[in-house]
Amino acid sequence: MKKTILSVAALLAVGVGSASAADLPAKVYTKAPPIVAFDPWDIAFGAAVMSDYVFRGVTQSNHKPSVTAYFEPRYNVTKDLQLYVGTSFESISFANRAAAEVDIYGGIRPTFGAFAFDFGVWGYLYPGGSCVDTAASGLGTLCAGDTNAISLVNGNVMKKDVSFYEGYAKVLWTINDSFALGGNEWYSPNFLNTGAWGNYASVTGKxxxxxTLFGASGVGMYVSGEYGRQWFGTTDAFYGNIKLADYNTWNVGVGFTYKVFTLDLRYSDTDLSQASCNAFTSDFTATANGSFSSINQTGVGSKWCGSTFIAKLSADVTLGALK
Structure with a gap:
């Protein structure tokens, strides 16, 4: 009988020990945890300085440094659906003497699992431009009444207003914590107000x-790249009713992050010839170097579409992250 009682006691002791280790809660709450109210509003903003402002492989700042800033209010309908509007500013250097690009955009960002989509409209405004024409072009009447009209020595022409807009659709597939792939599509019925439609498509990887790569320093690193193609239609009479040259562009770079700061070091290039680049950009620095083509009969070539290196230091934050 004593042996039986001891055996039962031993079993109970084991049972209680198991329950204590595995079944009992680690913490006992005396009251419910506080409920944090969901705030659907947020604002993203930031600024950057870069050694060259390059847009789809073509410099917008004459291969000179540029500054940029943006402001983007957001409304999260749900955790998987965001509405947004925004504006940004970039310093530029165009042939028509426009010195700033002001962007206004808005759209919707739905997310489905690992796939994040982005649909919207982007407007590019270039205030402060002057009508640029030359006597050799035979189109002087198009600049009539413009007291700021100037003449480029290299024979290039450019309208006073080159503002335009694009519609876009983007998707980003986040495969895991390390790899992401994306696809982008942009379309404008009147690219840079040339009269020619423009269509740009690209794929991205990151x-x-x-x-843990840099230990506990808080520094992060990424490698990313993009390959895209730009298609064009035919310009209006101001630019000679020419079919602008389609081209491929690519870039690859490495970035380092620390808190809200990012340092991005990137190489960019296109397959546009200097002759086609000149016809597209109206480059005021282009020189007569024998760069002839069917759409560039002057022999003037531009280096605005060639290979270039870009260093960019940016700071980005959201209002929600500051709370």
């Missing part, structure tokens, strides 16, 4: 290094 590798983000593990957070």
């Amino acid at each position: 590798y983000t290094a593990p957070t």
Whole structure:
């Protein structure tokens, strides 16, 4: 009988020990945790300085430094659906003497699992431009009444207002914490107000290094790249009713992040010839170097579409992250 009682006691002791280790809660709450109210509003904003402002492989700042800033209010309908509007500013250097690009945009960002979509409209405004024409072009009447009309020595022409807009659709597939792939499509019925439609499509890739790569320093790193193609239609009479040259562009770079700061070092290039680049950009620095083509009969070539290196230091934050 004593042996039986001891055996039962031993079993109970084991049972109680198991329950204590595995079944009982680690913490006992005396009251419910506080409920945090969901705030659907947020604002993203930031600024950057870069050694060259390059847009789809073509410099917008004459290969000179540029500054930029943006402001983007957001409304999260749900955790998987965001509405947004925004504006940004970039310093530029165009042939028509426009010195700033002001962008106004808005759209919707739905997310389905690992796929994040972005649909919207982007407007590019270039205030402060002057009508640029030359006597050799035979189109002087198009600049009539413009007291700021100037003449480029190299024979290039450019309208006073080159503002335009594009509709876009983008998707980003986040495969895991390290790899992401994307696709982009942009279309304008009147690219840079040339009269020619423009269509741009690209694929992107990004590798983000593990957070342990730099230990506890808080520094992150990524490698990313893009390959795209720009198609064009035919310009209006001001630019001679020419079919602008389609081209391919690509870039690859490495970035380092620390808190809200990012340092991006990137190489960019296109397959546009200097002759086609000159016809497209109206480059005021282009020189007569024998760059002839069917749409560039002057022999003037531009280096605005060639290979270039870009260093960009930016700071980005959201209002929600500051709370």
